[in-house]
Amino acid sequence: MQTAENTSGGGRVERVEVLTAEQAEAVRELLAEAARTDGREAVSEAGRLRIRPDRPRPGVRHLVQLADGRVTGYAQVEGEHPGTVELTVAPSERGRGLGGALVHAVLDGADGELNFWAHGGLPAARHLAEVHGAVLVRELRQMRRTAEAPEPVPMPAGVELRTFEPGRDEQAWLALNALAFAHHPEQGSWTEQDLAERMAEPWFDPKGFFLAERDGRLVGYHWTKIQPDGLGEVYVVGVDPAEQGGGLGKALTAAGLRHLILERGLPTVMLYVDADNAAAVRVYERLGFAIHEVDLMYRWEPSAGR
Known part of the structure; x- marks a missing residue:
């Protein structure tokens, strides 16, 4: 389904549930231009995967802004009550009110609360949030370390470490991930499709995907990633709640860091962690990580007006 509307000063906005191949390519080019200018991605990894027209996702809406015959802005809304929004405007078109027009188009299609991500906490995004009465509800920190590999940390007694085996470990990993992140609105809800998309x-690299087992049962994992620019990443670390407090998370984190630094030769490693996850922040700080930048989430409610 596709609808279009004119926005004052902001050209035309097309609302679609599945992007065409042409729209998807134009949006990818827009996001690449914004990333080069801003020094970071305007749309998360998960959001970029949802742009693909050959893998439509239920509950995802795309808003494509067009002005002067080209795509000048893009917004993605995922889920409901609250929905999660990521958006950007072409750097060459900023300062013309297009960002405000795109936000208005998002709000006009809303029937409940919305969470807006301001990746990198850019001033323009913070300003738009304030103008529309949105309030800060979450701070996601990007932390980095550039240092020698940490000393190996022994696994807790009875726990063995191995690497992920495609075709064998998917279901067990999904179950553990859901258990470890039952409190997390994004990571804990991963499906088979979410995992398959990343594996594709x-x-x-399964050699950088570490699993901890106790008596043949998965109790923790550390999935590492190497980004296209060569930056190492602690992609996600998860521990069975029954194992927390025993040092498994620290041991898994150290194992992944040693893999990235010693085996893959990547001295700089980054990760994301919620600011209110004090226990995880302490672990990462002790391993030499420091804040590099922050992503901010703002919540807008219909009572705030448009």
Whole structure:
């Protein structure tokens, strides 16, 4: 389904549930231009995967802004009550009110609360949030370390470490991931499709996907990633709640860091962690990580107006 509307000063906005191949390519070019200018991605990895027209996702809506015959802005809304929004405007078109027009188009299609991501906490995004009465509800920190590999940390007694085996470990990993992140609105809800999409990406390497087992049962994992620019990443670390407090998370984190630094030769490693996850922040700080930048989430409610 596709609808279009004119926005004052902001050209035309097309709302679609599945992008055409042409639209998807134009949006990818827009996002690449914005990333080069801003020094970071305007749309998350998960959001970029949802742009693909050959893999439509239920509950995802795309807003494509067009002005002067070209795509000048893009917004993605995922889920409902609250929906999650990521958006950007072409750097060459900023300062013309297009960002405000795109936000208005998103709000006009809303029937409940919306969470807006301001990746990198850019001033323009913060300003738009304030103008529309949105309030800060979440701070996601990007932390980095550039240092020698940490000393190996022994696994807790009875726990063995191995690497992920495609075709064998998917279901057990999904179950553990859901258990470890039951409190997390994004990571804990991963499906078979979410996992399959990441495993199909060029960066996926099972040799950097570490699993911890106790008596043959998965109790923790550390999935590492190497980004296209060569930056190492602690992609996600998960531990069975029954194992927390025993040092498994620290041991898994150290194992992944040693793999990225010693085996893959990547001295700089980054990760994301919620600012209110004090226990995880302490672990990462002790391993030499420091804040590099922050992503901010703002919540807009219909009572705030448009």
